Amino acid sequence: MKLNRLSRYLPFHFRRRKAPRKEVPFPAKERGIVKKRHQCPFCHRHIEGGELERNLFVCPDCSHHFQLTPWERIRFLIDPGSFQETEKGIASLNPIDFPGYDDKIRRMMNITGLDEAVITGIGSINGKKTALAVMSFQFMGGSMGSVVGEKIARIMLTGVGRNLPVIIFTASGGARMQEGIFSLMQMAKTSHAAARLEEAGIPLFIVLTDPTMGGVTASFAMLGDVTLAEPGALIGFAGPRVIEGTIKQKLPESFQRSEFLLKKGFIDLIVERKELRPTLSYLIETHSRGGIR
Amino acid sequence: MIKKKKRELQAKLKELMTLADRDRIDISEEISKLREKISGGEDPLARTWATVQLARHSDRPTTLDLINRVADCFLELHGDRAFSDDPALVGGIGMLDGIPVTFLGHQKGRNLKENIKRNYGMAHPEGYRKALRLARQAEKFGRPIITFIDTPGAYPGIASEERGIGEAIARNLKVFSTLTTPIICVIVGEGGSGGALGIGVGDQVFILENAVYSVISPEGCASILLKDAGKARDAAHLLKLTAPDLFRFGVIDGIIPEPAGGAQNDLLATAAAIKERLRKELSVLRRIPISQLLKSRGKRLQNFGEFRETARAPEERTANKFLARLRETVISRFPS
Numbered sequence: 001m002k003l004n005r006l007s008r009y010l011p012f013h014f015r016r017r018k019a020p021r022k023e024v025p026f027p028a029k030e031r032g033i034v035k036k037r038h039q040c041p042f043c044h045r046h047i048e049g050g051e052l053e054r055n056l057f058v059c060p061d062c063s064h065h066f067q068l069t070p071w072e073r074i075r076f077l078i079d080p081g082s083f084q085e086t087e088k089g090i091a092s093l094n095p096i097d098f099p100g101y102d103d104k105i106r107r108m109m110n111i112t113g114l115d116e117a118v119i120t121g122i123g124s125i126n127g128k129k130t131a132l133a134v135m136s137f138q139f140m141g142g143s144m145g146s147v148v149g150e151k152i153a154r155i156m157l158t159g160v161g162r163n164l165p166v167i168i169f170t171a172s173g174g175a176r177m178q179e180g181i182f183s184l185m186q187m188a189k190t191s192h193a194a195a196r197l198e199e200a201g202i203p204l205f206i207v208l209t210d211p212t213m214g215g216v217t218a219s220f221a222m223l224g225d226v227t228l229a230e231p232g233a234l235i236g237f238a239g240p241r242v243i244e245g246t247i248k249q250k251l252p253e254s255f256q257r258s259e260f261l262l263k264k265g266f267i268d269l270i271v272e273r274k275e276l277r278p279t280l281s282y283l284i285e286t287h288s289r290g291g292i293r
Numbered sequence: 294m295i296k297k298k299k300r301e302l303q304a305k306l307k308e309l310m311t312l313a314d315r316d317r318i319d320i321s322e323e324i325s326k327l328r329e330k331i332s333g334g335e336d337p338l339a340r341t342w343a344t345v346q347l348a349r350h351s352d353r354p355t356t357l358d359l360i361n362r363v364a365d366c367f368l369e370l371h372g373d374r375a376f377s378d379d380p381a382l383v384g385g386i387g388m389l390d391g392i393p394v395t396f397l398g399h400q401k402g403r404n405l406k407e408n409i410k411r412n413y414g415m416a417h418p419e420g421y422r423k424a425l426r427l428a429r430q431a432e433k434f435g436r437p438i439i440t441f442i443d444t445p446g447a448y449p450g451i452a453s454e455e456r457g458i459g460e461a462i463a464r465n466l467k468v469f470s471t472l473t474t475p476i477i478c479v480i481v482g483e484g485g486s487g488g489a490l491g492i493g494v495g496d497q498v499f500i501l502e503n504a505v506y507s508v509i510s511p512e513g514c515a516s517i518l519l520k521d522a523g524k525a526r527d528a529a530h531l532l533k534l535t536a537p538d539l540f541r542f543g544v545i546d547g548i549i550p551e552p553a554g555g556a557q558n559d560l561l562a563t564a565a566a567i568k569e570r571l572r573k574e575l576s577v578l579r580r581i582p583i584s585q586l587l588k589s590r591g592k593r594l595q596n597f598g599e600f601r602e603t604a605r606a607p608e609e610r611t612a613n614k615f616l617a618r619l620r621e622t623v624i625s626r627f628p629s
């Protein structure tokens with residue numbers, strides 16, 4: 001395309017940000033998010049990038065689960081070539097004229113190569129078709145504004161319309177404050193979409209990944225028919241620092257982690273990353289056999 | 294009109310100051326608040342902050358004050374049937390114009406002792422689960438639900454997390470969105486974040502003139518986004534949390550006027566204004582068939598959000614964006 005060649009001679013911010021997704025179905029590393037060498041934040045071991053990737057970004061020693069970009073997640077989970085992204089053309093506005101918000105969005109788009117903090121689409125797991133949403137913590141902390149809420153709600157309603165199970169991978173710091181009251185309303189919107197799934201008898205599977213907090217926890221993330229979590233993920237409503245500020249004492253490291261939620265009865269199962277694909281495949285199968293439906 | 298209000302306030306300030314002088318009581322807080330309100334006539338930032346202060350005023354009518362004056366009679370019901378009874382979120386059955394209705398609301402205290410009991414209106418999961426139980430009960434017996442929202446937020450504590458505050462709020466959002474009975478919500482004081490929304494999903498949502506409704510407290514927003522906890526006033530202004538803003542955004546269906554100077558000055562007039570509005574809305578909502586009510590409630594919820602949508606191919610979008618930016622640059626470099 002002409003624009004491509006032309007853009008080389010333009011100042012940086014005019015240049016094309018990325019190759020079209022059609023040609024490169026799973027671009028992940030070229031975003032610069034994946035480094036050559038990583039250090040595990042828990043056992044402090046240095047791991048070479050290739051090795052880490054082969055191990056699905058899980059530390060080979062202590063099995064710490066690194067955060068993934070949504071495209072990596074999709075690549076590890078979905079049958080190759082089966083993923084079709086939906087709702088691509090939705091972009092953020094600045095509904096309450098919050099200073100600096102437009103710039104921030106533009107900057108995040110440049111850094112992450114994503115349009116927003118969630119990717120939605122339809123793909124197959126072991127040949128079984130499913131609707132899918134994967135959130136990105138890299139894009140403004142995965143915060144939920146109007147676009148994230150709309151895309152999440154739409155993928156659930158797509159599940160209703162096309163009779164497909166819905167899987168959502170959460171990763172979010174909570175509501176997007178820069179959108180004020182509109183971000184709060186996304187909680188009501190996505191929860192209503194979950195109610196529509198329930199009415200239609202369509203399963204909703206939630207996979208909680210590190211971290212899932214605030215308004216996302218207090219809406220669709222806690223509304224799955226089956227709720228899974230990756231090991232060691234931080235999951236909660238109020239952030240640990242907010243709670244520490246209220247109770248004036250330090251919280252233990254294990255507080256609000258997946259294992260804590262499992263013990264307290266708020267999730268069904270903790271699933272290691274390499275087990276996610278077979279587990280979700282099993283869940284799709286066991287939820288589509290009919291029963292009384 | 295603003296001038297007249299200002300004169301009124303100044304007269305009140307003078308009266309307060311002479312009273313304080315005569316009886317030797319300390320009302321410096323009230324005086325400074327009034328002073329702020331007077332100056333608020335000019336500066337939008339101060340005006341917003343004055344509204345936040347009024348919404349949090351210690352003498353502002355609480356949910357039970359209002360229920361007891363709005364309803365002809367009221368019977369409070371307790372407990373979530375699973376863990377305990379949360380005094381920070383109250384509920385029960387009342388009569389309004391001869392119709393049985395279920396009331397739910399956050400309950401703040403008027404003084405320190407009451408506030409310790411009520412946890413400053415910050416509910417734990419059991420509060421939201423009590424609300425859910427009473428809402429389902431209302432649904433079963435075809436009673437409309439009226440909620441009064443007045444909380445700084447759900448309680449951010451260890452017990453709250455252990456018992457799943459996120460799950461409790463989420464469950465309410467989901468169930469209330471398809472509950473087969475009319476729901477009217479009124480933000481009567483502080484509408485703080487998810488804790489407010491936990492009983493805030495309904496067919497019609499109203500707000501008192503000086504109440505506020507926001508995704509995060511001004512203090513929280515200031516410390517996170519403005520990196521300075523002292524900038525709460527600026528944050529309050531940026532968050533657009535006042536009744537007129539919310540109405541403009543379509544999040545709120547109507548503003549209920551308060552007596553001059555704020556609801557704390559006249560409980561009876563405040564309750565009467567709320568009752569008037571509830572009466573009117575209930576008579577409309579009760580006549581709408583439930584299937585239609587649910588359809589419009591769903592539509593209302595799905596319509597929340599402001600975004601831009603281009604159905605075109607991404608290449609074309611990039612080209613358009615580029616052209617738009619080029620146009621912007623040209624215009625900014627060469628004005629007129």
Ligand SMILES: [Zn+2]
Binds near residue numbers: 064
């Ligand atoms: Zn490790």
